[in-house]
Amino acid sequence: MSNEVNEIKKELCQIIRTAEEIVQVIENADLKKIAFNNVLQLLLDVFRSSTLARPVREATITKVRGAPSLSEFINIINPRSHPERIIAIAYYMKKYEEIEEFDKKTLIEKFKEGALPLPANINRDIKIAIRNRWLSRRRQGRTYVYYITVKGIKFIERKIETREET
Secondary structure (H helix, E strand, O other): OOHHHHHHHHHHHHHHHHHHHHOOOOOOHHHHHHHHHHHHHHHHHHHHHHHHHHHHHOOOOOOOOOOOOHHHHHHHHOOOOHHHHHHHHHHHHHHHOOOOOEOHHHHHHHHHHOOOOOOOOHHHHHHHHHHOOOEEEEEEOOEEEEEEOHHHHHHHHHHHHHHHHO
């Protein structure tokens, strides 16, 4: 096994031991099982959010031969609003960097990477993208991670096709 797998295995074993320690004070066996499952689920959610967030935050561009830079890609798409820029960035990350999900911090970093003006209210613009069904989200620990939807992919691909036709 790789070192990374062994590390994850050790962390998971520690999580189980921690959950067992937390419920030790409960005497009723049925309540103890329920509490153990709830505590374990909570600890696993925290673990997942910290483990899955690492690659999202540490993601670097894996340049595909012939792939445009983020800035070049945004110029090709020519988004008219911040929600459209958000979707263009999500599409770029999925297609060229193989990043399926991202958090708000990563999104802000991508705006900076692409030399794009930061939205004054990024939460509002993300909500607009979600309302347009271009973007979706899921809870990861105490925050959200976002991903581009099929409708969002089609929206960007139509913009690319329109651009190629002119």
